[in-house]
Amino acid sequence: MKSLVKNLVETAAPSGFEKPIRDLILAEIGVSSTDQQIDALGNLIIRKGTRTPTGKRIMLAAHMDEIGVMASFIDEKGFIRFTNLGGVFPVHCVGSRVKFLNGVEGVIGMDKLDKPGLPTLSQLFIDVGAASRAACPIKIGDAAVFERPFAVLGEQWVAKSLDDRIGVAILIETFKQLKETPHEVYFVFSVQEEVGTRGATTAAYGIDPDLGLSVDVTRTGDTPKGIMMEVALGKGPAIKVRDSGMISDPQLVQALSAIAEKSSIPYQLEVLEAGTTDARAIQLARSGVPSGCVSIPCRYVHSPSEMVNEKDVYNTVNLLVKFLSESLPF
Numbered sequence: 001m002k003s004l005v006k007n008l009v010e011t012a013a014p015s016g017f018e019k020p021i022r023d024l025i026l027a028e029i030g031v032s033s034t035d036q037q038i039d040a041l042g043n044l045i046i047r048k049g050t051r052t053p054t055g056k057r058i059m060l061a062a063h064m065d066e067i068g069v070m071a072s073f074i075d076e077k078g079f080i081r082f083t084n085l086g087g088v089f090p091v092h093c094v095g096s097r098v099k100f101l102n103g104v105e106g107v108i109g110m111d112k113l114d115k116p117g118l119p120t121l122s123q124l125f126i127d128v129g130a131a132s133r134a135a136c137p138i139k140i141g142d143a144a145v146f147e148r149p150f151a152v153l154g155e156q157w158v159a160k161s162l163d164d165r166i167g168v169a170i171l172i173e174t175f176k177q178l179k180e181t182p183h184e185v186y187f188v189f190s191v192q193e194e195v196g197t198r199g200a201t202t203a204a205y206g207i208d209p210d211l212g213l214s215v216d217v218t219r220t221g222d223t224p225k226g227i228m229m230e231v232a233l234g235k236g237p238a239i240k241v242r243d244s245g246m247i248s249d250p251q252l253v254q255a256l257s258a259i260a261e262k263s264s265i266p267y268q269l270e271v272l273e274a275g276t277t278d279a280r281a282i283q284l285a286r287s288g289v290p291s292g293c294v295s296i297p298c299r300y301v302h303s304p305s306e307m308v309n310e311k312d313v314y315n316t317v318n319l320l321v322k323f324l325s326e327s328l329p330f
């Protein structure tokens with residue numbers, strides 16, 4: 001799974017430009033065209049299983065897009081001002097390298113600040129080494145992602161875009177390992193999550209599921225002077241109870257917890273005070289869908305060096321495979 005994750009995180013695909021990741025997933029999964037669909041927004045939807053009388057139609061979602069930047073203005077000297085695609089924080093930007101989708105690399109620099117402190121995004125620029133606007137190989141609207149190779153630090157994996165390529169990898173692996181299911185399961189690799197769960201919104205409308213589950217990263221409280229949050233790396237998948245956009249269906253939280261306990265899979269309960277996932281969009285689809293989320297604990301979310309624990313990754317796959325293999329008690 002490690003090499004799959006490396007391939008996924010080192011592919012550039014910011015919100016709205018997900019095709020390279022979608023192609024990679026299709027090559028990896030290789031299903032027949034009758035079981036797969038790419039919808040109008042670009043979501044990749046793959047179906048597995050037929051619903052039995054005790055089964056449900058379940059939508060699983062992991063988003064393909066990653067945060068990035070987009071060129072918004074180029075000055076006469078060839079320096080590029082940019083806007084964000086998703087939650088880009090200036091604190092992570094200065095000195096970072098970005099790579100545009102046409103292959104051009106750049107460095108993020110900043111204006112001289114009047115007061116000490118953090119710059120705003122509008123005080124930052126990308127330097128692609130061009131001598132002038134005319135020589136700049138970037139045009140307005142070109143998108144870029146942060147550039148950082150995959151690294152293994154002991155038990156932890158570090159990369160940009162683990163949010164949510166780790167979820168994508170987990171869905172791929174779950175798809176491969178799931179042999180028997182009473183459910184009709186839709187594996188949705190969604191677009192444009194980082195700009196407001198847009199892909200999951202239309203995918204959920206189209207699928208009309210009985211139950212929704214997103215697989216995404218969550219923050220942790222296990223770093224020095226970190227946030228007050230129980231979730232930590234290495235303690236298992238986090239079953240979301242709530243985040244700032246959604247309260248999970250309590251029966252689903254209970255069912256996931258019970259399966260983890262029965263299968264001796266370590267797990268944590270998650271209360272996230274800032275942020276949400278595709279599950280919010282699924283929950284609010286049509287006349288409402290009971291929904292929840294299985295999160296992978298992740299340090300430094302939305303930085304170019306996000307960190308997850310490999311055992312958490314494998315345990316998340318185990319939990320999902322077990323969950324999908326059984327009928328639900330509700």
Ligand SMILES: [Zn+2]
Binds near residue numbers: 217
């Ligand atoms: Zn995410």
